[in-house]
Amino acid sequence: MNIQTVMVIGAGQMGSGIAQVHAMAGLNVILHDIKKESIERGLATITKNLTRQVEKGRVSEEEKQSVLERIITSTELLDAASVDLVIEAVVENVEVKSKIFAELDQIVPPSTILATNTSSLPITEIAAATSRPENVIGMHFMNPVPVMKLVEVIRGLATADEVYEKIKALSLKLGKTPVEVNDFPGFVSNRILMPMINEAIFAVYEGVAEPAAIDEVMKLGMNHPMGPLTLADFIGLDTCLYIMKTLHDGFGDDKYRPCPLLRKYVKAGWLGKKTGRGFYEYN
Ligand code: CAA
Ligand code: NAD
Numbered sequence: 001m002n003i004q005t006v007m008v009i010g011a012g013q014m015g016s017g018i019a020q021v022h023a024m025a026g027l028n029v030i031l032h033d034i035k036k037e038s039i040e041r042g043l044a045t046i047t048k049n050l051t052r053q054v055e056k057g058r059v060s061e062e063e064k065q066s067v068l069e070r071i072i073t074s075t076e077l078l079d080a081a082s083v084d085l086v087i088e089a090v091v092e093n094v095e096v097k098s099k100i101f102a103e104l105d106q107i108v109p110p111s112t113i114l115a116t117n118t119s120s121l122p123i124t125e126i127a128a129a130t131s132r133p134e135n136v137i138g139m140h141f142m143n144p145v146p147v148m149k150l151v152e153v154i155r156g157l158a159t160a161d162e163v164y165e166k167i168k169a170l171s172l173k174l175g176k177t178p179v180e181v182n183d184f185p186g187f188v189s190n191r192i193l194m195p196m197i198n199e200a201i202f203a204v205y206e207g208v209a210e211p212a213a214i215d216e217v218m219k220l221g222m223n224h225p226m227g228p229l230t231l232a233d234f235i236g237l238d239t240c241l242y243i244m245k246t247l248h249d250g251f252g253d254d255k256y257r258p259c260p261l262l263r264k265y266v267k268a269g270w271l272g273k274k275t276g277r278g279f280y281e282y283n
Contacts, residue, residue: 003113003170006085007032007074009100011042013236013274014117015089017145020046021174023070024146030083032074039073046071049146080107085170087139089117092242097121098129105130113163115139119239120186120194120246123156133158137167140187141176143235151176152187185250186243194243197235198259200228204279205261211279229279233272241266 004027008019011033019031019042033039050067053059059067077100080086086108088100097116104114114136116126127136138154151171155164164180171178181187186194200214208214215227224231232240244258265271265278272278 003084003166004028005030005083006087007080007083008087008089009033009077010089010091010117011035011038011073012089013045014141014143014145015087016042016045017143018087018089018117018141019071020049020067020146021141021176023067025174027070029071030074030079031071032077032079034075036075039075043068043071043073077103078107080104080112081109083108083112085113085115087115087117092119092121092239092246094121094125097126101126101136102129105132111135113137113166115167117141120190120243120250122185122250123154123159123183127156127158134160135163137163138181138183138187139167139171140189142189149175149177150189151178152181152189153178154181154183154187156183186247190243191247194240194247195256197228197232197240198244198256198262201232201259201262204229205259233278233280233282235272236274237262237265237270237272237278 006022006027007030008015009032011031019029023029031039031042047068050059050064054061054064086104088097090096090100097118101114114130116138117140118138119140123136123138127133130136133156136156137159140152140154142148142150153164153167168178203209203214204211211229215229218224218227226234241258241262244256247256248258269275270277273282276282
């Protein structure tokens with residue numbers, strides 16, 4: 001079976017990007033969220049991205065319109081009843097994700113692949129919420145999805161080879177590079193990236209330097225495109241904290257303890273760019 005129709009669950013910064021790249025590759029997309037405002041914001045972001053591509057002469061106005069027409073929206077999970085693939089991109093919380101997967105298990109046909117864009121959570125545990133763990137897989141896109149080439153593909157303990165091959169082929173069709181990784185907390189990407197970001201936050205906490213100075217050191221000294229604190233604001237400080245907690249709980253090692261300043265910012269609602277304030281302020 002070819003993957004032709006995909007439901008993306010969660011229309012936030014990741015879900016909207018995931019919907020965009022699938023529609024641009026010619027797939028039919030159902031963009032689902034529990035909040036209508038999130039869907040509207042997600043669609044507005046996709047439209048803005050496509051308009052920029054038209055202005056740059058990379059996409060014609062007709063192509064832009066047909067990409068947009070391939071995306072329909074939904075606030076009912078039942079709309080997943082006939083899709084070939086679901087990609088879940090809601091909040092980084094294993095209970096929330098497992099509940100969605102258990103519900104999907106009752107809705108979608110037996111052949112449907114259930115993928116999660118989780119940044120760090122166990123694929124095997126999310127798969128265990130369904131009666132088809134062989135059809136569950138991690139498909140971890142990077143932010144911003146339309147730009148970043150990597151898809152980390154994570155097999156759970158029971159993921160079927162055929163499911164892995166289909167997700168690998170789909171990632172290539174999207175113009176991405178899939179990299180296979182095993183199911184451990186944070187996989188490869190966030191096991192390495194997030195402790196660096198957490199350490200940068202400790203450096204602010206301990207007064208080693210101002211956020212802008214820390215970012216400048218990493219940009220100019222290590223050629224990173226964004227400093228770690230700008231990147232943390234871009235990812236979302238709530239997501240960064242969830243990932244650090246998953247690493248800390250999953251490995252039981254204090255080297256992964258989340259910085260108290262990160263916890264404080266999240267408690268204050270300073271979640272970074274998406275709320276207008278994090279280590280920096282945004283208009
Ligand atoms: N959405 C869509 N397109 C975007 C975008 C966005 N949010 N931000 C930038 N772009 C596009 C721009 O339109 C531009 O496109 P063209 O080349 O077609 O003109 C291109 O990206 C470059 O943008 P800019 O020139 O404005 O800025 P830049 O050169 O600084 O690049 C960036 C922006 C690509 C985001 C770059 O700063 C970068 O690579 N940053 C690091 C991103 C990163 O590390 N991502 C991984 C985060 S971790 C993760 O995702 C995993 C997790 O689980 C947390
Ligand atoms: P976000 O906060 O921008 O969006 C999450 C969306 O999920 C919101 O629109 C919310 O309304 C919706 N949602 C919440 N509960 C829902 C439910 N039960 N059903 C349907 N929709 C629901 O978050 P994000 O940054 O897009 O992250 C989403 C997922 O992607 C997380 O698992 C995160 O770890 C992962 N991820 C994030 C990044 C990043 O840089 N932000 C990168 C890779 C992966």
